[in-house]
Amino acid sequence: MNPSLTSNPPVATPFFFYGLAAIMIIGGILVITRKNAVHSALALITTLLAQAALYLMLYAPFVAGVQIILYAGGIMVLFLFVIMLISIERAEKERQFNKQWLVGIAAAAVLGGLFITVYTTTTKGRVLFPEGRTSYVDMQNTQGIANLLFDQHAGTYMFAFEIASLLLLVAIIGAVVMAKKRI
Amino acid sequence: MTDPRSLSPLDLETPDKTFLDANELVINMGPQHPATHGVLRVILRLDGEKVLGLECVIGYLHRGVEKIAENRTYTMFNPYVDRMDYVAAVSNGLGYCEAVEKLLSVEAPPRAQYIRVILTELNRIASHQLWLGTHALDIGAITPLFYTFRDREEILKIFEKYCGARLTTHAFRIGGLQYEAYDGFESDVRNFVSFVKPKIDEYEELLTTNRIWLERTKGVGVISGKDAIALGVTGPVLRASGVKWDIRKAQPYANYKNFDFEIPTGENGDTYDRYIVRMMEMRQSLRIIEQAVAGIPEGPIMAKVPKVMKPPVGEVYHSIEAPKGELGYFIVSDGSTQPYRVRVRPPSFVNLQALDVMCRDQLVADVIAVIGTLDIVLGEVDR
Amino acid sequence: MHALVQYIESYLSSDKTPGAAGNFFWATVYVLLVFVGLSIAVIAMNWLERKILAHMQVRLGPMRVGPHGLLQPIADALKLLLKEDIIPDGADKVVFWIAPFIVVLAAFTVFVVVPFGPTHAITDMNIGILFMLGVSSLSVLGIVTAGWASNSHYPLIGALRSSAQMVSYEVAMGLAVVSAILMTSLNESKTGTLSMIGIVQAQFDQHEWFLFKFFPLGIIAFGIFAIAMVAETNRAPFDLPEAESELTAGFHTEYSGFRWSLFFLAEYSAMIAVSSIAVTLWIGGWLRPFPNLLQGSTWDLAFSSVPGITFLLLGAICFYNTARMPKHPLFKIQTLGLAGFGAVLALIGLMMFLPPVRERVGDIFWFSAKVAGFMYLYIWYRGTFPRYRFDQLMKVGWKVLLPTGLALLILTAVVGMRAELLAQVKQVFQR
């Protein structure tokens, strides 16, 4: 099925890219400006979904799928779950931004600078969307990830992967211990 | 117009001001709610889904039956009792007629007694069938409802043929019966018995061994025999808690002492036991009906009762085993044609009181199951 | 103009889905077809559920609107559309408005990858099954927000129940799915696939439905999925989020009219979606029975005429019931209507015997027939089972289905790799 994709180059790439990027930015802004936490969460979900679509555009369908199933589907549901149990009325009366906004802006500026630097150094003297810039690997994305993780020779992230899952287990146990006084 | 009831403060121990506090939730169930079997309002105090306590608000169906009785003659009041527990009208009528008969010191003739027993037991089956259908519906099984209604129809047909009414039958008169059994009454009843026996098995097939049914009913709404007695709970609910007490055996009325039947009891006092007890009771009722049909004597159907009834001064408490428990009538006569005071001891009313005890620390879904298993009829609770 | 026609025609001889072939015209057509087909299926389900349930419960079901209530769904739809649309006073209007659309969008989007046939899918995705699970899990967002936005206790409890239920059953569901995906990798190249079409193709290549693969592992995995998918779609006996006797109508208590009908639509299309997953993963998707065993042109012809025969039979049933209609002037229109309906069905049946149609509808027919079997199961469950309690539901999910699923996954892997494992063990001993 790879030839089919290469033989049919994606259409209107800039259009979709800018559209999705705009959705993401608007969503992101809404996340921090909405006073109602549920609205924020919904905006965040929109952002995450747009991000998943961007992954698709990068020929990374597996990552896109995982993004949807884990972030938009799983984590955000839990988010909403918790938010609903918070008294919204009280939250709306509280001040939206506190003193840390300066720090926030500084961090955002640093991050933005980093992005710009990386972008300009890697794409110096080139157009933004050169034809065929993305070289579509012959291997499927899913298997590529599997190889990176588990392959006997190329699998360099096996340890990190396992350690991460252990960390998650510890987090789960910790949450149970903290939440339940008597098990 | 403000309904004074709506202004009544919820008398809950810790009034919860904030909406949606994670700890406690007050939910108002009813009076219009699919699972309250009428206009019952239950105010639930929840911790998540766990019930911390509940309060029943009743009286939406109050018609002042006891007050009406004081303004009617003994005979005129007879149809009113049918409207209390309208799914077991025959039982209500039996209790009332027997109480007045006792006040008059008359006894219905044997033939009338037999027919009374047949009709009352048929009514017990009908009541239990209705209970089963609605109870199963509460727990989410929708199909038994239609099966039980299909079979209950046969009982109602017999009632209709006998006295012209299906629900509020007014089948009995003080002193005996108004109507002789119609031609084919006995064969109809026999046919019904043989018809319904496999049907009861059919209900059980759907539910008794169903895993979900077991999980939903076992250990739910447990009430110990001791608590049940203290709360005055009677009927199948009491028997399911292991108390082998049935007025038909303990203090036989009508001519129940002539019949051979058993009192099914449960052990754990949970919803499942109550279900099983009622299923068994239906079978026992069929046994009684079979014996009664076989033994109907010939003879008069009405005792000698004056046209204008003036029971001598005095008072009497008479109770019968209605499908829902002990149905008592406390009648005070002042010697006139109208009762001075009629007090009805409604089984549903008293049984409903146990709801709070039975639902503590259970989940919301169990409250529904317990309301269903108590087999309340709001017409009787509120009278 | 000519180029356009050529562009349209070029796909007809293709052996790929329009999405994979990159044919936007046909992709659009397929999207529309799936959308219309789904809507019809939901409408038909509405009627069928009421009729089948009614007949299970010794009653007739809808009988008034149209012959045997055939027009009842349309009457219902009209009623819903004309109903007053109520938004509760304290509701969060925006969220209240968005919620049903989230649910509907999630329920419909999954059909992008549902393979009705090797070429009859909107598109084929590398991550097809993952996409389906992911997107269908988004519908819980709609349910949660709907319950929250209503600003009422019953919907809130319904929403909380729903989200807890869906999140926990998704895990077991995913494990069952993974064990089926493992089975796709049992070929020479040892590469499995997540693509919906690839999974069905793998079953064809392995000459076995995954239901019967590694007996009884396949059946157990299918069983886990079959239970989890009922819970996932909030249907009886797992219909706690909308438990009627407890929570009135659960998360959509405050919804009415059009918005409510969106929830209805979403629920039924979600049912069809998860059934499609089950059909694709375990019972051979579009494959007709015995595709490897009973090969040859005679068998092909026999099986390809089944759709036509089915429709003819349905038409015959209609005609039979037409003959049984009461001979009364009042029933004249109904009788005619039923006869007309039967005629339409028979006509469709006849059309399906035409060779070009016959060759193309076979896949869709078998797929739909299998899904319809699941739909019947849904109705059957609803007619039979009482409702689980919430804690019991969680218990079943976490304590029964999840461990079973995990063990199953490991077992499937071990059994699938037994040759290699044996070889390695032998190597160890030889040393």
Added chain:
Amino acid sequence: MPDETKSPPPPPPENEKPTADKPATPGGVKSTPSGSVQSETTTTPSKPSPSSETSTPPKAAAPATPAKPAAPAAAGHPAPPKPAGPVPTPWDSPLVAKYKREYGTGINPLTHLGQNYFEVDRSLIPEILQLLRDDEKFDYCVDLTAVHYPKREKQFDVVWVLYSFQRNERIRVKTQIADGETVPSSVPLWATCNWLEREVYDMFGIKFDGHPDLKRILLPDGWKGFPLRKDYGILQQDNEWVQINLGIESGQ
């Protein structure tokens, strides 16, 4: 489940003491050895020779029928089929004798139509009920109600109907109270009295001391008056409601 049905047990030996879980004595009417029990089906109550104590009831009037407002109607008719009807007769049994010894004239045991009851002085109520429950095992309060006699000085009869599973016996306890007088609550004795007392309060306005939550139960909280009192006018309530809510003079 078959194992949950018990075959009808043989009538238990007369002295068997049932446990708390199975206190009933099924299998028909039985008298306890004392012979004091008269079940309701016994049509001919035992009429022992009145003892010297019981022959002098404390109150002049016949217990259940003092100050009948409608009594004259009965006098007008001779009521041929029945004679005067059974009249309450003194009730005698070891239980009664014991209480009689203890409380003397404060307690008046009677039997009527085969049903036994005590007429108890208001002041003795808590004590007697406690004794009946604990010592005599009347562990089931069947009913609690009241009767209103407006022409009497002590207007209300409050009636407890009690049942003992162990004795298979039912008795009533009655006391007379005046309007405004309170009765000690029986909720600590029998939990079932909670709603029953609320209903009596709702219908008669009799207050029960120590009731945990004495408020109206069947009628709305805003209801005026107590409908089961004989002097309660229904039309008045109705008229008031239509005048306030509908703005018309009368709904009749």
